[in-house]
Amino acid sequence: MAFWAIPPILWQFAFFVVPLGFLVAMTFWSVRSFRLTPDMTLANWMFILKAGFFRSAYIYTFKLALLTALIASLSAFPAAYTLAFRLQPRTRRFLIFMLVVPFFTSYPVRIYSTQIFFSPEGIINAMIAPLGLGPVSVLDTPTGTVVGYLVLTLPLVLLLQTFALMNTPRDLIEAAHNLGCGRFRTILTVIVPTARVGLVLAATFAFVLSFGDYVAPLYLGGSNPPTLSILIADQVKSGNNWPRASVVAVTMILTLIVVMTAMLALAYGGRKKGRG
Amino acid sequence: MTNTLTMLEIDRVAKRYGDSLAVADVSFTISKGEFIALMGPSGCGKTTTLRMIAGLDEPTGGEIRLWGRRLNEDAPWKRNAPLVWQNYALFPFLSVRKNIEFGLKQRGMPIRQRREKAFEWMERLGIAAYADRGIDQLSGGQRQRVALARALALEPEMLLLDEPLSALDPHLRVRMQSELVRLHRDLGITFVCVTHSHSEAFAMANRVVLMNEGQVQQIGTPREIHRRAANRFVAEFVGGNNLLSGTAVDAGNGLMRVDGPFGSTLARAPTDRVLQTGAEVTLVIAADCIDMLPARSGTGNEIEARVLTLEFIGSAVTVFLETLGGAELRIQRPLHEIENSPLSPLSPGQTVIARWSEDEGYFLPA
Secondary structure, eight states, rough: OOGGGGHHHHHHHHIHHHHHHHHHHHHHHHHEETEEEEOOHHHHHHHHOOHHHHHHHHHHHHHHHHHHHHHHEEEEEEEEHIIIIIIOOHHHHHHHHHHGGGSSSSSHHHHHHHHHHHHHHHOOOOOGGEEEEEEEOOTHHHHHHHHHHHHHHHHHHHHHHHHHHTOOOOOHOOOOOOOOOHHHHIIIIHHHHHHHHHHHHHHHHHHHHHOOOOOHHHHHHHHHSHHHHHHHHHHTTTOOOHHHHHHHHHHHHHHHHHHHHHEEEEEEEEOOOOOO | OTTTEEEEEEEHHHHEEETTEEEEEEEEETTTEEEEEOOOSSSSHHHHHHHHHSSSSSSSSEEEETTTTEOTTOOOSOOOOOOEOOOOOOOSSBBBHHHHHHHHHHHHHOOHHHHHHHHHHHTTOGGGGTTTGGGGGGGGHHHHHHHHHHHHHTSSSSEEESTTTTTTOHHHHHHHHHHHHHHHHHHHOOOEESSSHHHHHHHSSSSEEEEEETEEEEOOOOOHHHOOOOOHHHHHHOSSSEEEEEEEEEEETTTTEEEEEEEEEEOOOOOOSOOOOEEEEEEEEGGGGGGEEOOOOSEEEEEEEEEEEEEEEEEEEEEEEEEETTTEEEEEEEEHHHHHHOOOSTTOOOOEEEEOTTTEEEOOOO
């Protein structure tokens, strides 16, 4: 059995670790007359970390990803709760299947279809115009970007939350009720603590996916203001500056490592450790 | 029907899940301070009945009344009937102390008071040393105590227990059994305990409600159920009974002669009905009511039989006999009696006289 662990490890090594090493190495290279030249310079790091446009893009991307994780987690929870506890198993299976359907189509296609809703002459404006409202502009705004992030992350967050909640032992919920804890309080005192790992994991996924997404900020956010992924593309497009783009990419990876570590501490921390 | 002592009334209660009837039509009352055991095989509806008392399931028929007030629609969190779960259902993300404080916190008791109260109960149940431990650091017996403390800290007038001993090892089970009895006596509150084990039910409860297939089969003290089973199911379920099928032959002097593969025996005729001569009857004789003699004494019912096997269960012995007519008899005697009997050493193949008095057998409704 151990032998069959080798192919996926080799695969990961060849297509993840090696390119990653390459990416890090490239941050020290230089570009001379649009030509990539191996080098050992800190100039790219100095330039990017000092650049005002990088810092504002960094803060903007971080805030938007955080906001998305928060909105996705909070808005998915009532639905996940209903799916996990309130529905018949047959209905639940059908709805879980429906939640997987969005993943059948590629994500950019779903973003395109979202544009139809939000464009100035789109479905939403056409619907609210007779009511004397609008037109609302969502396209090419930060709101547009967040809408795109939610298109990407909400089904996943909802699925992960549902699975996390379904693992809550029914006994514990009933024990809480039996000890005088009403339905709503039981959510906070028993269900959320029990499903904590899964709920934190869902939010982390939402953050990670949004933080690195390129499609939503480009097509719905209009690249304005740019997110870090837009910045990477810009560095490459204008001036073929792969090393600077790599610096942005590496800072993103480092950020995600820190976020993941913090989230894992949040998920598993503070537990009474068992002796086995 | 309602008297001042009647605390809880289960009145023609039914529970239907889709097409299946978990509880068909169950009625019994519980007085204040009783230790009631709901006993029966799995799927008999005993746990569902308990859950309806706790409010975790709502009856689909009938009424549950507490001190005369209808309880059916009350949410579980509005009732004060804490339950001790079979697997304890302790909160794994809370320490022992916080588990015990949980119910008190829901009732809005200030933190200092509930700490004190939790500590009192931990002391009482001998778990104070584990106050700050996590649940997964406790043994089964310790978890059981935490579950008890968590429920009793609410100082309820009624404690519900769902198979409280079944997850413990046999040695601990016996100890916990007497501890529950002592707790019940000291606290003076009502205990309602679900169990599938007649030995547990008989050892702990003042009164037993025996259920099968969603219906009450018999209600009575352990002794009543053991000595006078209401029907064939009860006689077989509680164990230790010989059920002999035979034909009623003739009644006289209040005694009825019954013939069967075991021979011919006399038993006191039932007073509640008349058995016709020739009727098929079931005669029940408890295994501990039968003696074994080396020779006939001329009194009571005496049947010659051959020893098939002996089973030692601690200080008692179960002896399986076969009568000359091919009927099987089971006898239970104290070990010291067997050892000191003239029949000793008793061994398979040996012929003995099984003897019981006319008063000890009884008839079951057909």
